[in-house]
Amino acid sequence: MCASGAAKQQEGGLSNTWRDNLSKRLVLDHGAYMIKYSSASEAKPQLMYNAVGKDKKNRNVYVGNKLWDELEGGHANIQVTYPMVRGLLHDSDVETVIWKQIFSRFKKLEERASCLALTLPPILPEIVQTRFTEVAFEDFEFDALFMSSTHSMIREAAVQEIPDLGEQCQLVVDSGFSFTYGLPFFDSKPMRYAATRLDVGGKLLTNLLNEQISYKEVNLQGETHLVNDMKEQLSYVAKDFQEEMDICQQKVNPIVKEFVLPDYKGVKKGYPRDPVTFLSLEEQLLAQKAAQQEQDEYAGAGRKIGLSTDQAVRIGSERFSVPEVLFHPSDIGINEAGLPEMINQVISKCPKPMERPLYANIVIAGGNAHIKGIRERLELDMQSIKPYDSEVRIFELQNPSQAAWRGLKQFCSNKANFEDFVVTRKEYLEEGGSRVLKKLYL
Numbered sequence: 305m306c307a308s309g310a311a312k313q314q315e316g317g318l319s320n321t322w323r324d325n326l327s328k329r330l331v332l333d334h335g336a337y338m339i340k341y342s343s344a345s346e347a348k349p350q351l352m353y354n355a356v357g358k359d360k361k362n363r364n365v366y367v368g369n370k371l372w373d374e375l376e377g378g379h380a381n382i383q384v385t386y387p388m389v390r391g392l393l394h395d396s397d398v399e400t401v402i403w404k405q406i407f408s409r410f411k412k413l414e415e416r417a418s419c420l421a422l423t424l425p426p427i428l429p430e431i432v433q434t435r436f437t438e439v440a441f442e443d444f445e446f447d448a449l450f451m452s453s454t455h456s457m458i459r460e461a462a463v464q465e466i467p468d469l470g471e472q473c474q475l476v477v478d479s480g481f482s483f484t485y486g487l488p489f490f491d492s493k494p495m496r497y498a499a500t501r502l503d504v505g506g507k508l509l510t511n512l513l514n515e516q517i518s519y520k521e522v523n524l525q526g527e528t529h530l531v532n533d534m535k536e537q538l539s540y541v542a543k544d545f546q547e548e549m550d551i552c553q554q555k556v557n558p559i560v561k562e563f564v565l566p567d568y569k570g571v572k573k574g575y576p577r578d579p580v581t582f583l584s585l586e587e588q589l590l591a592q593k594a595a596q597q598e599q600d601e602y603a604g605a606g607r608k609i610g611l612s613t614d615q616a617v618r619i620g621s622e623r624f625s626v627p628e629v630l631f632h633p634s635d636i637g638i639n640e641a642g643l644p645e646m647i648n649q650v651i652s653k654c655p656k657p658m659e660r661p662l663y664a665n666i667v668i669a670g671g672n673a674h675i676k677g678i679r680e681r682l683e684l685d686m687q688s689i690k691p692y693d694s695e696v697r698i699f700e701l702q703n704p705s706q707a708a709w710r711g712l713k714q715f716c717s718n719k720a721n722f723e724d725f726v727v728t729r730k731e732y733l734e735e736g737g738s739r740v741l742k743k744l745y746l
């Protein structure tokens with residue numbers, strides 16, 4: 305049955321299997337940081353933090369969004385681990401617990417009548433893909449499975465959402481939590497031999513910011529969640545790195561911001577603000593010391609000299625020097641090409657006639673595509689390395705961290721021959737995990 309037929313039947317409530325009921329197709333973009341999921345009939349995804357945490361003192365364990373809530377509430381001293389590491393399923397037992405939480409939301413899902421549609425990183429060892437197949441069919445007993453790469457699904461979303469995008473060739477860059485991957489497409493088929501990876505992702509950027517802040521300002525080691533929040537609210541990619549550095553040398557530095565730390569009572573979430581005062585750090589410390597000696601007058605004294613009594617961290621050049629690592633990974637000892645050169649490498653691995661269309665149809669998505677200024681800087685840097693007769697066009701998507709989920713949902717609900725890309729439970733039982741991988745849409 306075609307997708308529109310499925311939708312009609314769903315409205316009429318006539319059927320109860322994934323073949324003709326969209327709410328029985330579970331759409332799941334399996335991010336290493338955040339799993340985005342819903343049924344194919346829903347308009348927005350739910351988010352599930354793909355991590356578990358153990359309290360270092362009482363050894364309580366928190367899973368997924370429960371862990372997220374604990375961290376948001378200021379619960380420190382939690383050792384956070386991620387079951388997906390560098391694109392590999394590092395701990396499938398933990399991942400299964402997280403999946404159970406997701407599937408329990410779909411009380412009426414009845415896995416035996418449902419189809420699981422999943423995205424995975426583009427280049428995965430067969431053994432990892434097979435493990436996902438086992439989890440889907442054996443641990444959860446789904447009736448059918450559709451697996452695709454995040455890039456293919458980002459491409460699906462891009463084709464729908466960007467009217468100017470070329471139809472035949474596209475280059476999709478997904479910059480997420482673990483790494484940044486470039487993959488070209490020709491006639492909607494991924495050219496996997498040209499896939500190129502840069503080992504810089506959001507996790508590395510957060511850790512780097514944490515190191516720098518903890519060295520210069522306040523020790524926030526063990527407060528990664530907070531630093532991640534600071535990064536997401538304050539970081540940006542400089543148009544001209546040296547120019548930005550020069551501004552930071554000025555006496556009054558407009559780049560400096562303060563990030564007010566939550567106290568989890570009045571201030572529930574950290575937020576940025578302009579510095580309360582431009583006193584030097586020494587002057588501020590002296591003033592604070594004096595004020596602390598007179599405890600009861602502390603607040604008044606603080607206000608008198610323009611100091612806030614909130615606890616805040618100053619962040620200056622780190623705002624742009626940390627994301628700069630995406631462009632110059634060698635700055636921190638990663639011996640890899642930066643984002644513009646990586647894109648160049650991808651294109652150079654493709655046949656010559658694809659060169660011009662690929663330069664003109666680059667799509668950037670994933671969580672790091674949220675960083676302000678990234679598209680503009682990429683476009684600028686690519687001018688100096690592109691062939692003289694090529695035009696560079698870089699497209700951003702709305703809400704780029706959910707682009708793969710949107711593409712997957714579209715594919716599952718609108719693709720006329722969706723069933724052709726699906727591996728059924730029957731096929732799996734007859735042919736085994738590794739053989740059915742041939743049918744997967746990567």
Ligand SMILES: Nc1ncnc2c1ncn2[C@@H]1O[C@H](COP(=O)(O)OP(=O)(O)OP(=O)(O)O)[C@@H](O)[C@H]1O
Nearest residue numbers: 335336337338480481482506536670671672674705
């Ligand atoms: N506004 C923002 N500024 C900077 N970084 C951001 C912003 N929004 C999200 N990120 C970062 O993006 C990363 C998550 O991206 P994404 O959701 O694409 O990852 P994922 O799909 O879960 O993981 P992966 O792609 O590695 O499988 C996190 O490190 C997060 O901090």
